[in-house]
Amino acid sequence: MPGEDVRVSVTRSDPDAPAEFTVPRIRPMMVLDALLAIQRTHDPAIGFRFSCRVGMCGTCTVRVDGRSVLACQTEIDEDTEHIRVDPLAGLPVLRDLVVDTAPFWRAWAAVTPYLVPGEDQEVGMDAEPAVIPPDSAERETIDPSLDCIGCAACFSSCGIASARRDFLGPAALNRAMVLVADSRDAAGAHRMDVVGAGSGVDRCHYIYGCTAACPKGLDPARAIRRLRRGRFGGKD
Amino acid sequence: MGRTEFWPEPDVLDTDVAVVGSGGAGLMCVLHALTARPDLDVTVVSKGAVGRSGCTRMVQGGFNAVLDPADSVERHFRDTLDGGKFLNDQALAWTLVHDAPRVINELETRVGCFFDRGPDGRIHQKAFAGQSFDRTVHRGDLTGIEIMGRLRDQMFRLGPRELEDVRALDLLHDEHGQLAGLTALNVRTGRPLVLRARVVVVATGGSATMYRVAAPAREKTGDGVAMCWRAGLPLRDMEMLQFHPTGLLAGNARMTGAVLEEGLRGAGAHLYNAAGERYMARYDPERMERSTRDVVARAGYLEIAAGRGTEEGGVLIDISHLGVAEVERRFPGMVARTRQIGQDLARGPVRVSPTAHFHMGGVLIDVDCRTELDGLLVAGEDSGGTHGANRLGGNGVAESTVFGARAGDTAALLAPERELRDPAADEVAASLGRAYGPLARTEGPWPFDLTTRLKELMWRSVGVVRDAAGLAEADKELDALAEDVQRVAVPGPPEVNYAWQEALDLANQVIVARTIAHAAAWRTETRGAHARADCPDTEAAPRYLVQRRGADGPYGGITSEVRAVEFSRLAPEDQP
Ligand SMILES: Cc1cc2nc3c(=O)[nH]c(=O)nc-3n(C[C@H](O)[C@H](O)[C@H](O)COP(=O)(O)OP(=O)(O)OC[C@H]3O[C@@H](n4cnc5c(N)ncnc54)[C@H](O)[C@@H]3O)c2cc1C
């Protein structure tokens, strides 16, 4: 018989702060709803982050029973009576469930994450957008890899990225792959150097934690494989 | 001399341009300011994560811009004024439609966005309600992620100073009343900050969160508008709050209010009441579900109010007649969103309700985002006038990026001309006193119940359909709330304390709510998003109310002045 209450254990920064809570079940109920109920009825000072609550901003990421997920998109189903919520792995905790995402973004920045137009390409308000058919090889490579929300679930669930500082991690490598495949971009060679260096693709052990964790259904492991083979446009 | 204040000594930082907000308007402003003048010192102050907070990030449907030679900016202009019921500031609306295609060019070629293409490899444009041409540019049904993701990437190229998790509190003047900068609060550390800036750009994205059913991101609590209000700036069209017709109903879950995008109706979705009637036939038999937002939202509200709604207080949207595969292909994000809450858009009807979505009202600006106060610019949803009485779907992200870009250009021109000034000490003290009050008080209510009270009140009395009696009640109740808000106390440390942040959000929301209720009581007609049950007619000549705070403080009297709309480019009777 499913309970009308949900028990929630939360890792707190202050060891004296309450960490075990019971909140009433609502339907539907996401992990974010449980955290809000704790804040509203038990401990106003509990620290957790969210913004859009619809899986678009990527700021509510936590670990629920060990898995790195978006709190706003993770349902507490009828059979679940207890969950444990921890901050993401591999990122410094600011307080309670709020982490400093700076290391994630440093890795992201390292792959030159922005479009670098070719010298002869016009850019700006009077430049014409490129003509690229949607069924072109490059778009078929890029499009399924595009909707990254920077939530760091992959980073946290990757044993290597979260344990050591010198792996760029799945999200940044996925971004690199997208840009290398983009015919509008001219910095591919430089990016291939970065991802081929010590902290790049060779650190990946293909455990596929990233692909399993991505709340947007992206496949960063595949992006890493593509980068490693250095080939684009074809099927793998 | 010993300090007697109950807040830490503020850190002081000097910058050329302080940009408050990191949504579409904020980051486009940074892009343009630093493109025009790479030597400028630009600081982004963002309450939420940079590029990952606010609503530009949440844009689903897309971006209106004239790209097709068969379309024209004149038509887009006409649609915008028709949608806005001719209440628009025509100079702003013209700027919007004129610059929108150029911003698409820039987003694609400089920023690196890639919008969906048609088979010929050119940008695809889809149908959106209320428009005479298919002109909505999109990336699937999650367009905002592409725009904000890429703008965020540009920040790594441009390198502005990013103050993430830093909340702007108040604008500051110097001893002579000139703009000097702003106060802010570092949410991570709980420490105060005084930013001296030559130019300040306010782009905090409006305030549509203050309703029981509401769509926007949590940061949008009217901070920018309230800051400007406290600083004495004029606001317009504050009664014009747009309800999106199709917000999800998910019980008490936070997901409630999340938008199912407009493109569904564009693509042929039907709306039904609980009796299974396609009720739009009663309200707009010609355009049916493709009617404008205001009409469709009001129809849904009236159906529910007349007892023809579902048990959960909603109506039903159904697009499953297009077939599962087609719906999944065209609206993957929306399908996922409904499955998340145990429903399925691809396979059957989904429960929806009108949801508070966007604030047309805001601070008066000119086409270069200048305000009455030299050095202060406002862009995006915080400004008023562009959309008039009702915003077209797809004109919101166009507004934030178009005017964000212009604010950046203006800032680059202004910054070298303006000196850094010393903020008046009493203003700094008053601002920080207000901000640290909830933390310093040991007794007083938590903010949460007051937030709920505000949202219920606004929904009930200042909502989709209004009347004089309800607005009078709201006015009284808001005064009471304003008093309670000033007694709020929050426990806990100053670091990363979101209860404290909510107390500060609430203070701003109540300020903005009072201006909405006041303007709604003034407008004794029905126009666009503002519907009065007791005044169903629309006056022939559109007028708007310009409001300012009185001398007795931000929660005190409101002074106002009525102005007639100038038809500088187009009058309603002109032929298209
Ligand atoms: C769910 C949803 C869907 C939408 N879909 C569409 C669509 O399909 N097409 C369309 O044209 N429009 C759409 N809109 C409207 C559109 O999102 C807005 O018009 C526009 O994006 C607003 O941009 P902005 O830059 O003004 O504010 P936002 O993008 O909302 O950004 C506000 C920023 O201000 C920051 N901020 C807030 N307060 C403070 C403070 N005190 N100090 C510092 N920073 C602060 C926030 O952290 C955030 O970074 C949608 C809106 C919503 C809510």
Ligand code: FES
């Ligand atoms: S709150 Fe935005 S992804 Fe969860």
